[in-house]
Structure formats: C-alpha cells, structure tokens
Amino acid sequence: MSVVIGIDVGGSTTKIVAFRQDEGGYSLIAPLYVKAADPVTSIYGAFGKFTDKNGLSLSRIDKVMMTGVGSSHIHDRIYNLPCINVPEFRSIGRGGLYLSDAEEAIVVSMGTGTAMVHAKKNLEPDYLGGTGVGGGTLLGLSKKMLGIESIEHLVALSEEGDLSRVDLRIADITQKAILPERMTAANFGKVSDLATPADLALGIINMVFETVGMMALFAARSRHVDNIILTGNLTRVSYARPFFTEFSAMFHKNFRIPANAEFATVIGAALCG
16 A cells, blocks of 8 residues: 655645555545644644554655645655655646546635636646635734634624625616626625624625635636636635525536535645655
C-alpha cells in the first residue's frame, strides 16, 4: 500500500487529505483541518494529527503535495518525504471536477476571497480571475457593522432577518416582468430605519453570495458551461445551499455544492500526485 498526502496551507487554516492505493485502486482518506497562526506550525500539526488518526507510518507515504498561500514555507521535505508544490488553481480545478464527477465546469473556490477556474477533464485548468468578496468580507463587515467576529454567530443572527428591510429588489422599482421580481437591484439599497441587526446580518451574507454567484454566472456564460461547482469554506454556511438552489432556477445554470466541498483544493493537490 502506498499513500499520497495533500496539504493546503491557508492564511489561518491548514487542510490535509490522502489517497491510499491498494488492489482496488485509489481510495480517499477522510480529510481534516487544523488552525494555527503560524503556517509551519499548522503544517506539521496537521501532518502529525492526520497520520496518527489514520495509523499511517512514514514508510507508507510516497510524497506530499503542497498547495495554498502558505505552502512556500516548506522548501524541500517534510520528515524526509519528497514535498512537491502544486499551483493552487490547478488544485482547485482538479478537486472540483473530482468531487462533482463532472467532465467540465466552472469551479469556484470561496475562501477569504473568491477564485474561479474553467476546468476540463485531462486538461490544465484555466484561471479566470475572481473577486475580493468572500469570507473575509463577511467577517470584516459583521465586525464593524454588528460587533460580531464569528461567521457562525452571524449566520445564527441572520435567521430572523428580513431582506425587504435592507435590499432594493426588482419588484420595488418596476411592474414589468423583464427580470425575476425577487432579483436584487441594489444590495443595501433600501435600508430601513427599522432594520434590525438580524436584517443587516442577512443583508451582509446575501450580498457576499450574490456577488460570488453573479461572478460565477458571468464566467459560465462566457465559456458556455452549464456546471458551476462551488467549493471552499463558505460552502459550509447553511445559507449557501438554499441560496444557490434558487440561483440555479433563476438563471438556468447548474450550481452545485458537492460533498467535502470545503476540501476540494487539498483533494485536487493530492490528485496531482
């Protein structure tokens, strides 16, 4: 049995996964993540925790595939194992296609910011760009506007929110059915004096997901692709699935959040090994 490990080193979170080769082919070993302020500390912490949890000895590991903004901190080897750096956009594309079992898709990585690639099976993914709007936007705006520094607490507060007291919708400005009435004309374009903290929380979350959704939609239309695969930590927000289900119906594109979507990039890095 041989094992290839993938590690994705982010700004504050390191994710790790592995593929085990046996007689039946390759199988995925369940991913995990750790948090640490220092990238090197988080890399070695994740590696130790992962190998111990899964009973993996160093002699069984063939190589370690590294990706992410913090991967440059490891230059050669981890515990004398070959360590290979994988471009992050390649990892995003490979991981998104693997998890969705799609032949071609726009793969969206929703992390602190948002990146998008056009991925086709057996071809190098094409980086399309992205937006600085993402999880960092959620945290920054919620901290300044509501004094909340946790996405989980922001989401919990938003459950009692009402977007009609925050956003200007198409139905507010026209009676002609040119566009869906529930479509947003202006985020925070109709903030009421009666808007509650819950309304503002929902407005912040909705603005971030709408921005990401529209960027992905434009990318899919430009490449004539129907599948849009959503990955990254923001897919764990409970608002994501119902929001993108509605977005799919509204714009006739297939927005999908596969299982293990938050680990797509690290899975893609491991697959490159």
